[in-house]
Each structure stands twice: as C-alpha cells, then as structure tokens.
Amino acid sequence: MSVRVADLMRGRLQNNAVKFMPGTRDGLMVNGGGFQGKTETACDAAASFEDLWRDVHRQLLPGQTPGTRDLFVPVAYCRLPVRAAPKALCKTILDVYGDPHPNTLDDLIRAVRDAIRDHNTTALLIDDVTRLRLHREDDQDTLDLIRELMDLNVTLVLIGVDIPRSGLLRSAYVDPRTKQWVFPEVKQGRSHNDAASTQTERRFDLVDLDPFDYSTxxxxxxxxxxxxxxxxxxxxxxxxxxxxxxxxxxxxxxxxxxxxxxxxxxxxxxxxxxxxxxxxxxxxxxxxxxxxxxxxxxxxxxxxxGEIPEIPQNVRPPQEKKTSRKKPRNTVFDDHGERPAADG
Incomplete structure (x- = not known):
C-alpha cells in the first residue's frame, strides 16, 4: 500500500514539475486512519522527488553560502494548526522558510505567495487537513486559501484522516472523465482571492492508505x-x-x-x-x-x-493446544485363547 501511494505521489510531483504552461496543477489527497503511516509515506516520497529535482537544477543554482538560508526549497511541509484560521496557516507556512510574519491577513497571504514563488517551491504538503470544520467560517476561509495556492504552479498534497467523511469534499464532485475530485471555484469567504477571475477548477486525486487486511x-x-x-x-x-x-x-x-x-x-x-x-x-x-x-x-x-486510533484491549495470547492422552485399556480380563498343555 505504501509503495502504491509513494509511486503515485512521486509520479504526480515529477509530471507537474515539468509543466510550464499556465494553469493549476492537479493535487493529491492522502487518506487513511490515525497512525497509519500517511505522513511518513508522503514525506519519504517527497524527499525522493526533492533529491531528483535538486540534481536536475544543480547546474543552474548558485553554490551554497555558509550562514545563509537555502534559496531553493522544492518541497515544503507543514501541519495545519488545531484551531485552523487563514492567519495561522500563513504563519505556519512562512515558518518553513524562516520569513517574518506581517500583521494583516492580506499581507500574510501576499508574503506566503511571494515565499512560494521566490523559493521555487514545487510541492506543498499540508498535514492534518481534516482538522478543518467547515461549519466554522474561519475553516471555510482556510480551505479557500489552500485551494488558491494551486494557482502558484505548486502541487498541493493534502494529508488527513478519513477525508471522504470529513466534509472537505462536500462541495466537490467526481469528474466522470478523469475520475478526479473537482472543487468548484471559490465563490465566497474573506480570503484574499486575486485568481478568482480565472475560473479554473481545482482537481485532486484521492488515494487511500488502509491498514493491513487479514481476511484474504x-x-x-x-x-x-x-x-x-x-x-x-x-x-x-x-x-x-x-x-x-x-x-x-x-x-x-x-x-x-x-x-x-x-x-x-x-x-x-x-x-x-x-x-x-x-x-x-x-x-x-x-x-x-x-x-x-x-x-x-x-x-x-x-x-x-480521528488522529488517535482505538487500541484493542484485553487481547489474550494464543493458548497451546494440549494433546489429550487416552488412558490405556485394561487388558486383565482379555481372552488370549486356550493355554497350551504342559509337556508331560
């Protein structure tokens, strides 16, 4: 299962990285239960892609300068705060690059967009995305902000627990042609949305990382x-x-x-x-x-x-089967035939 998810993710990141035409990049959602290895699998695949992408760009990049931050950050990983809000998400992303935090929401979003462009980030991994509760306005605006980041030629990889039943796909539908989840264009919310006029749809593939099965x-x-x-x-x-x-x-x-x-x-x-x-x-x-x-x-x-799984309790270890030894039959009264006559 991990190999299947990792192969799909590496392929998606590599294909999107060599696209230079305008438009959004198809994203990926990694779904699974708590402690199922979603983050480890996604980060390992992203690290493999980063090694490949750095090798490709090695001849074009300047050399490393001691005491300075890396200007080339092809992969960025962050976790969604427990109390999700657009400001909190922007600050979390800026912390990846070590950039300062502006005061207003518009300046924060502008700083995030500039940081992703300036550092040539190709893939943005956002973990614990199912912390979003779409009945709250802040959470709706946070999801709108995440979808807007796809306009930056960056591949979004969203990682979460039980995404289909979390409400994140409530406004989405499955494209019958591509079999991908399609999010309509952002229509409301307070998030900074300077790309709404493009009317481009955000697309995601949903891939499951399930626990092992012992029934087949x-x-x-x-x-x-x-x-x-x-x-x-x-x-x-x-x-x-x-x-x-x-x-x-x-x-x-x-x-x-x-x-x-x-x-x-x-x-x-x-x-x-x-x-x-x-x-x-x-x-x-x-x-x-x-x-x-x-x-x-x-x-x-x-x-x-759902980030904490239920741990089975009171599971007894297997008991060794005791082999029952039958008591031998009493043969005292068995008839063994006539006794031979004694020699005279």
Missing part, C-alpha cells in the same frame, strides 16, 4: 511480508527466523493492532525493550501480552479528527 490470502501475504521486513531489522540475541511470521504470532499481532502500522511498530519496539530488560532477548506472544501499547505524547493530535 493477498492481505495475509502482505502482512507477513511486512513482519518479515521488521524481523530482519531486529537485533535480539535469541531471535530466530520466523519469530514474527510463524505459528500463532502473526494472527496475534494483527489482533493486537488491527493491522495499523503505527500501533504495530509501537508494540514491537516496546516488546523489544521488555525482552532486553528481562533477558529473554526474543519476542513471544506471552511477552507481548505483558506489553501495553503507548502512543506517547498526544498533545499535538486532535482526537475529534
């Missing part, structure tokens, strides 16, 4: 391949081949995490810490049963936006 052979195979990759990276003294992929361990790990990548990582990491501490030096269902899944500091997460 293909899903089980993918989950086992993921566990095998984790197992190759573990350095426990008593680890063995198939420690995570054989027996009842895969099914137990799935029941503990419901196939969510982030929960699986936390469980295995904390389990390894416990195994090293008590000297067992290997992972077993019994050891993992004593290991709780701790998600760490959740202060910067919004539970109302």
């Amino acid at each position: 052979p293909a899903g089980i195979t993918a989950f086992l391949d993921h566990l095998a990759g984790i197992e190759d990276q573990l350095r426990l003294f008593r680890s063995f081949e198939g420690m995570l992929t054989t027996g009842a361990m895969p099914e137990y790990l799935f029941r503990r995490t419901r196939g969510i990548v982030g929960l699986l990582r936390r469980l295995i990491e904390d389990g390894c810490t416990e195994a090293i501490t008590n000297g067992e030096e290997q992972l077993t269902p019994e050891l993992l049963a004593r290991t709780s899944i701790h998600l760490g500091d959740l202060a910067d997460l919004d539970p109302d936006a």
Whole structure:
C-alpha cells in the first residue's frame, strides 16, 4: 500500500514539475486512519522527488553560502494548526522558510505567495487537513486559501484522516472523465482571492492508505511480508527466523493492532525493550501480552479528527493446544485363547 501511494505521489510531483504552461496543477489527497503511516509515506516520497529535482537544477543554482538560508526549497511541509484560521496557516507556512510574519491577513497571504514563488517551491504538503470544520467560517476561509495556492504552479498534497467523511469534499464532485475530485471555484469567504477571475477548477486525486487486511490470502501475504521486513531489522540475541511470521504470532499481532502500522511498530519496539530488560532477548506472544501499547505524547493530535486510533484491549495470547492422552485399556480380563498343555 505504501509503495502504491509513494509511486503515485512521486509520479504526480515529477509530471507537474515539468509543466510550464499556465494553469493549476492537479493535487493529491492522502487518506487513511490515525497512525497509519500517511505522513511518513508522503514525506519519504517527497524527499525522493526533492533529491531528483535538486540534481536536475544543480547546474543552474548558485553554490551554497555558509550562514545563509537555502534559496531553493522544492518541497515544503507543514501541519495545519488545531484551531485552523487563514492567519495561522500563513504563519505556519512562512515558518518553513524562516520569513517574518506581517500583521494583516492580506499581507500574510501576499508574503506566503511571494515565499512560494521566490523559493521555487514545487510541492506543498499540508498535514492534518481534516482538522478543518467547515461549519466554522474561519475553516471555510482556510480551505479557500489552500485551494488558491494551486494557482502558484505548486502541487498541493493534502494529508488527513478519513477525508471522504470529513466534509472537505462536500462541495466537490467526481469528474466522470478523469475520475478526479473537482472543487468548484471559490465563490465566497474573506480570503484574499486575486485568481478568482480565472475560473479554473481545482482537481485532486484521492488515494487511500488502509491498514493491513487479514481476511484474504493477498492481505495475509502482505502482512507477513511486512513482519518479515521488521524481523530482519531486529537485533535480539535469541531471535530466530520466523519469530514474527510463524505459528500463532502473526494472527496475534494483527489482533493486537488491527493491522495499523503505527500501533504495530509501537508494540514491537516496546516488546523489544521488555525482552532486553528481562533477558529473554526474543519476542513471544506471552511477552507481548505483558506489553501495553503507548502512543506517547498526544498533545499535538486532535482526537475529534480521528488522529488517535482505538487500541484493542484485553487481547489474550494464543493458548497451546494440549494433546489429550487416552488412558490405556485394561487388558486383565482379555481372552488370549486356550493355554497350551504342559509337556508331560
């Protein structure tokens, strides 16, 4: 799943980067549950694109100057504030470039547009976009601002939890020809909208990053391949081949995490810490049963936006099947035939 999302994202960024005609660039929405690895997958794909794009422009760019900020920023990443507002989003984007914050909203938006142009930013990643609550006017204006940024020849990548049911696509529709989500032109709101006269539509592809599935052979195979990759990276003294992929361990790990990548990582990491501490030096269902899944500091997460997943509780480890040994039959009264006559 991560490979599919990463390939689609890299392809979209590369295709849009070599377009020089005027018009908006098709964007991308990465949808999935909390702790599903959306941010990690998107940032890894964006980093690969940035390495490629820097190599392409290396001969055209000036050399690095110690003590100065980088003038060429092909990829910018930011998180939407919990209390979304156009001013808050503008300040978050400007912090990426280290630029100062003007006082008024119009000056803030103008500074953001200038920063994206001046730094030749090709891709703008906005995480936690489902924090927007479209029943609030500030949130509607923030979404309008995000859509307006597509006029800057920048590819927008919006990352969020359960985007289809978040309300962000309420005014959008699926183009039957391109199968893309189309947002109508901004018609209202207080946001600075100097590109409304272009009447161009904003288009997004929606790609899902789902948890692992354990109900089909293909899903089980993918989950086992993921566990095998984790197992190759573990350095426990008593680890063995198939420690995570054989027996009842895969099914137990799935029941503990419901196939969510982030929960699986936390469980295995904390389990390894416990195994090293008590000297067992290997992972077993019994050891993992004593290991709780701790998600760490959740202060910067919004539970109302689905950013904190539900952790399965009271999952018992698999029990070994006891082989019942039948009591041998009493043969005292069995008839073994006539006794042979004694020799005279």
